[in-house]
Amino acid sequence: MRDELEKIYYFMKRDIISFSTYKTNILILVLTALFGALSFAYLGSSATSQSVLSMYNMNLTTYLIIGLAFSTYLNQALTLVQKTINPWALEEVLVSPTRLSTFIIGSSIWGFIWSTAVVVVYLVIGVVVFGVSLSVNVLGTMIVLALGIGTFLGFSMIGAGILILTKQGDPVTAFITIATSLFGNVLFPPQIMPPALQAISYIVPQYYFFTCIRLMLTGWTITMILPELLILALMCCIIVPLGYAIYAWCLKTARKNGTLSWF
Amino acid sequence: MQNEYAIQTLNLTKTFTAKIPAETGLIRRRKTTMITAINGLNLQIKKGELFGLLGPNGAGKTTLVKMLCTLLPPDKGTALVNGFDIVKQQMNVKRSLGTLFSVGERGFFWRLNGYRNLEFFAAIYNVPRQKRHDRIMEVLRLVGLERSAFDLYQKYSGGMKRKLSLARTLLPDPPILLLDEPTTGLDVISSRNIREFVRSIVNDQSGRTVLYTTHYIEEASQICDRIGILRSGQLIACDTPDAIRSMIKKKELIYIVVEHISPQQIERMHSLPAITNITENNQDATGNQRGFCLELKSVDQVPSIFDFLFKEKIKLVNFQREEPTLEDAFIELTKRA
Numbered sequence: 079m080r081d082e083l084e085k086i087y088y089f090m091k092r093d094i095i096s097f098s099t100y101k102t103n104i105l106i107l108v109l110t111a112l113f114g115a116l117s118f119a120y121l122g123s124s125a126t127s128q129s130v131l132s133m134y135n136m137n138l139t140t141y142l143i144i145g146l147a148f149s150t151y152l153n154q155a156l157t158l159v160q161k162t163i164n165p166w167a168l169e170e171v172l173v174s175p176t177r178l179s180t181f182i183i184g185s186s187i188w189g190f191i192w193s194t195a196v197v198v199v200y201l202v203i204g205v206v207v208f209g210v211s212l213s214v215n216v217l218g219t220m221i222v223l224a225l226g227i228g229t230f231l232g233f234s235m236i237g238a239g240i241l242i243l244t245k246q247g248d249p250v251t252a253f254i255t256i257a258t259s260l261f262g263n264v265l266f267p268p269q270i271m272p273p274a275l276q277a278i279s280y281i282v283p284q285y286y287f288f289t290c291i292r293l294m295l296t297g298w299t300i301t302m303i304l305p306e307l308l309i310l311a312l313m314c315c316i317i318v319p320l321g322y323a324i325y326a327w328c329l330k331t332a333r334k335n336g337t338l339s340w341f
Numbered sequence: 342m343q344n345e346y347a348i349q350t351l352n353l354t355k356t357f358t359a360k361i362p363a364e365t366g367l368i369r370r371r372k373t374t375m376i377t378a379i380n381g382l383n384l385q386i387k388k389g390e391l392f393g394l395l396g397p398n399g400a401g402k403t404t405l406v407k408m409l410c411t412l413l414p415p416d417k418g419t420a421l422v423n424g425f426d427i428v429k430q431q432m433n434v435k436r437s438l439g440t441l442f443s444v445g446e447r448g449f450f451w452r453l454n455g456y457r458n459l460e461f462f463a464a465i466y467n468v469p470r471q472k473r474h475d476r477i478m479e480v481l482r483l484v485g486l487e488r489s490a491f492d493l494y495q496k497y498s499g500g501m502k503r504k505l506s507l508a509r510t511l512l513p514d515p516p517i518l519l520l521d522e523p524t525t526g527l528d529v530i531s532s533r534n535i536r537e538f539v540r541s542i543v544n545d546q547s548g549r550t551v552l553y554t555t556h557y558i559e560e561a562s563q564i565c566d567r568i569g570i571l572r573s574g575q576l577i578a579c580d581t582p583d584a585i586r587s588m589i590k591k592k593e594l595i596y597i598v599v600e601h602i603s604p605q606q607i608e609r610m611h612s613l614p615a616i617t618n619i620t621e622n623n624q625d626a627t628g629n630q631r632g633f634c635l636e637l638k639s640v641d642q643v644p645s646i647f648d649f650l651f652k653e654k655i656k657l658v659n660f661q662r663e664e665p666t667l668e669d670a671f672i673e674l675t676k677r678a
Binding site: 099172176336338 | 355357358378407410411412413416430432435436438440442448462465466467
């Protein structure tokens, strides 16, 4: 019995030592917990702030269903490129005559299809079970989705690139996740937050994505959301090439240092 | 003029920085040190040659393979693979190569069967769609996995996984193969099968060039046309297995077992000018037999030993000439370096 307990201790010791070497990851976990608590506090507040929700011309259930469905979608997108950088698979692909862009897109495409199916399920449940009323602007929804996917794929490439260097725990993905839940207009409108925090919402693309997608699913027209859509498009145009460049640079650095398969 | 070399390294150099923990005091400070994995390497491997690269752990074998397949960029110098520069013409280099890494199962998808795994790699290696099925079945047949083609990869044994890795390297029909320790971790029979496959199918029948890295000296001597010995990133010997053996052949050793030899005859044998040293070794001697290990100045002196035994009427029961093994050569050469 004592021997077994000692073994358990050594298992735990091994894992603690291993865990403590990933300092970035520890910091991310602490911050995620902290900001997660903040998000739920504001979610509670929004439940009573019906006047703010009236800005979007929808009830709280519709607001939350759309927010939840698409946040799941974007969070999936955020980790798609990371999931493909299994070091063994990465080396095998890199020695083949395959372009980096083909590898990224090819590795991510199924994840997007699956996530789309999950979004559809969310929305169907919303409509059938909760009586959510949707009036979809198909073209507008497609445009907003394309811009959102592009933006988050860009973030995903930045995160994956950093992960290639740090090996575990990438701060970009963690901060994007936090930013999405707190400032992204996912679970509560940023307008209920203090002005200083509201200002942060206006510089994160998630805010524009969630604003636009909600309105495109509830009967608004493209011209009515044009300013937000243009800002989202501009952010997408910056983040996608930036993400690709960072990913390529990190990959090049890891190859140069010979650390590509060190995970 | 067409390049006669399939692989040619030109002053190829790769250095890594490594952090070494200094465990003194409460605060552990890490020192940074530079490790030269490949040091100004100049190596030529001819087209159609099966070249073995030997070296102890950390000699730079895997680093060299990773540089040749463009995974690691060199710090200095370059290499030509099938005439293409590994720095400037990476796509052409990749199209010329099939690479098998020392960890054979990397990159495979455990929940797919062997066929589906190869189908994926056939696509990323640009095997034409209309030829893909035939090519996959062909390479599966070559490595003897056609019956297990539709079994899940996770059910494959270690030997089968390595065979599938070999099949993957052959899939795009490349003119050059880089096989990094293809038999590591395999049992004796699987290792022999892989060696025979490499020698007979890959090299002799198709005329491919193979760079075969291994820890196992006898493995290299069995199948390779030439062998290079790598030590601390430098090539310390490069020749045929026989020539490498002869590099350390400073003395000729023969082992004899004789019957009824008297102490006076042993004295007289000691005084023979052909013999530089005699040690008694009765390992194979029985009854009134005695065994001796004779160190001669050269192989030409062997007849004089027979003459002596004939004149002294000593009955010779056993005679063996001791050849240095490639392992002896390897140890000697790596020590010298």
